[in-house]
Every structure is written in C-alpha cells, then in structure tokens.
Amino acid sequence: MPACSFCHREACAFLAYMPRHFCPKHFREFFERRVRRTIREFGMLRGVGRLGIALSGGKDSLTVLSILAPIAREMHIELHAITVDEGIAGYRDKLVEVARQACGELGVPHHVVSCKKEIGFSVDEIVALKKRETSCSYCGVFRRWALNKKARELGLDKIATGHNLDDVAQTFLMNMLRNEPMRLARFSPNGGLVREDGFVDRIRPLFRIPEKEVALYALLAKLPVQFCECPHAHEAFRNEVRNFLNEVEARHPGTKFRVVSALLSVQRALAERTAMEPLGYCSLCGEPSAGGACRKCEMADTLSRALGKARN
Numbered sequence: 001m002p003a004c005s006f007c008h009r010e011a012c013a014f015l016a017y018m019p020r021h022f023c024p025k026h027f028r029e030f031f032e033r034r035v036r037r038t039i040r041e042f043g044m045l046r047g048v049g050r051l052g053i054a055l056s057g058g059k060d061s062l063t064v065l066s067i068l069a070p071i072a073r074e075m076h077i078e079l080h081a082i083t084v085d086e087g088i089a090g091y092r093d094k095l096v097e098v099a100r101q102a103c104g105e106l107g108v109p110h111h112v113v114s115c116k117k118e119i120g121f122s123v124d125e126i127v128a129l130k131k132r133e134t135s136c137s138y139c140g141v142f143r144r145w146a147l148n149k150k151a152r153e154l155g156l157d158k159i160a161t162g163h164n165l166d167d168v169a170q171t172f173l174m175n176m177l178r179n180e181p182m183r184l185a186r187f188s189p190n191g192g193l194v195r196e197d198g199f200v201d202r203i204r205p206l207f208r209i210p211e212k213e214v215a216l217y218a219l220l221a222k223l224p225v226q227f228c229e230c231p232h233a234h235e236a237f238r239n240e241v242r243n244f245l246n247e248v249e250a251r252h253p254g255t256k257f258r259v260v261s262a263l264l265s266v267q268r269a270l271a272e273r274t275a276m277e278p279l280g281y282c283s284l285c286g287e288p289s290a291g292g293a294c295r296k297c298e299m300a301d302t303l304s305r306a307l308g309k310a311r312n
C-alpha cells in the first residue's frame with residue numbers, strides 16, 4: 001500500500017473520489033469531520049435536548065453511537081439508545097447483547113423493545129406462518145412503529161439512525177420502483193418535509209458516507225462489530241436493489257453519491273411546490289398513520305387471522 005497523502009505512514013484506504021490515500025489516523029479524523037460537518041450543515045441537533053439512537057447493534061449504528069456520544073456530551077444533550085428486538089433467534093439476540101455492552105461502556109441508557117411483547121409477533125413466528133409478503137415487509141413496519149412509540153414515551157426530540165450513503169440510495173430507488181413518492185417526501189437526512197406531532201423525527205448523520213467506509217471506520221475504531229447477517233436478508237427487495245446499485249457503482253464510480261444528490265434535489269423541489277398533507281392517527285393504536293388504521297395494525301390483524309387458520 002502506498003503512503004498516506006497527509007503523512008508518511010502506510011495507507012489503509014484509497015478514496016477514489018478525493019483522490020487521496022489515508023492512514024488509519026487520518027482516515028478516522030476525516031470520517032469524523034465529515035459526520036460533524038453533516039450534522040452542522042443540516043442543523044440536525046438544533047434545539048435537541050434529548051436524543052435517541054436507533055441502535056441495532058450493527059456496524060452503522062455502533063458507529064453513530066461512538067461519534068454522537070462525545071458530541072452529545074459537548075452539547076449537553078441527553079442520549080438514549082433504543083434497540084428493537086424483532087425476535088430473530090441467533091441473530092438479533094447476539095446484536096442486542098453487543099448493543100448493551102457498547103452502551104454500558106459509554107454510559108448511555110439502553111432500552112430494548114420487543115416486537116413480541118409490544119405487537120404480539122416475532123419475525124421468527126411470521127416466517128413460520130409463511131405469509132405471501134416477505135418477513136422483511138412486516139419486520140420493517142413493526143420496527144419503525146416500536147421505535148417511534150418508545151421514542152415518544154422517552155420524550156425524545158429526535159432519533160439518530162445509522163443509515164449510510166448506500167442505504168439512502170437504495171431507499172430512494174426502492175421508493176421509485178414501488179411508486180411510493182410520498183414515502184420519499186418523509187425520508188430525508190434531517191426529518192421529513194412535514195413535522196408530525198406523534199412522529200419523532202429521524203436524523204441520519206452517516207448519509208453521505210459509503211457503507212465500505214463505515215465498515216472500515218468501525219474496524220479501525222475497534223467497535224465490537226459482529227459481521228453477521230440476518231437469516232432473512234436474502235428475501236429483501238432491498239437486496240436486489242443493493243446488488244444492482246453496486247454493479248452500476250463498479251462501472252460508474254460516484255453513482256451512489258449522485259443518487260443521493262438527486263434525492264435531496266427532489267425533496268427541495270417538493271418542499272417548495274407541494275403542500276404536504278400532515279399524517280393522521282391510527283384509529284386502533286393511536287400512532288401516526290396516513291389512513292384509518294396504521295400498517296402495523298393492519299399487518300398484525302392479517303397475522304392474527306393467519307394464526308387462527310393455522311391453529312384450526
């Protein structure tokens with residue numbers, strides 16, 4: 001490996017879009033500077049007194065936790081980590097333990113929310129019911145619902161998530177492919193275009209950083225990362241979109257950055273031209289919802305019926 005472009009140490013990374021070589025020290029400094037700049041540029045922590053971190057226990061959320069913990073101390077922000085346990089044996093239980101240890105080391109209060117306890121179903125049970133939809137469709141809806149409910153109970157102003165550049169580019173493409181433009185309007189680096197009373201805004205401090213760089217940072221910072229994959233990941237539509245984007249990126253470097261720039265441009269245009277309808281509330285559970293009953297309640301109802309049939 002050639003020398004670092006900023007000192008004489010051996011480089012551990014080459015960022016083609018710079019283009020510069022980085023030794024471990026300069027890579028970590030560059031990484032942290034970018035995250036801090038993103039937080040400042042988008043005013044992500046403006047007016048925040050209590051901040052949540054959606055801590056799955058994976059590399060992205062552990063990275064967010066390790067970078068936000070000192071920033072929160074500097075800004076006198078109270079930090080809480082929330083881990084949603086969807087009930088995936090052999091996978092999530094390991095990551096819940098990783099998350100617990102990481103929070104213990106940093107002195108951050110850690111809250112674990114179980115989908116089984118809150119909603120009545122674990123993802124493993126949903127898989128066993130062999131629904132037509134993938135388990136990921138249920139898992140994503142249940143996780144967001146549980147996270148939002150817990151964040152509100154804790155009185156949090158915002159929730160930081162570990163979404164990186166790859167995740168955001170994938171989400172943008174998935175929304176386009178599914179023709180779900182209003183979801184696009186509600187997904188942004190710093191909350192959606194509409195502020196909802198019952199919905200705790202998300203911030204995404206890593207949204208400009210490619211996934212590979214997050215993985216390298218987590219390794220260099222010696223975060224307790226377990227590189228394990230959910231056993232149901234192969235079912236996810238996201239997986240197909242991820243592979244497609246990776247192939248295009250390999251042939252046309254910079255594609256993911258351009259997709260995320262396009263997302264920001266579309267959102268700016270939407271913000272200027274569209275009067276967004278605020279969300280209502282679910283008639284069953286009272287959480288924010290675009291229709292009568294929210295998707296979590298509709299899905300839980302479908303599962304209850306399927307479970308009843310399976311028992312008969």
Ligand code: SF4
Nearest residue numbers: 135136139230232233
């Ligand atoms: Fe849930 Fe699917 Fe992600 Fe597994 S891959 S954690 S089932 S959304």
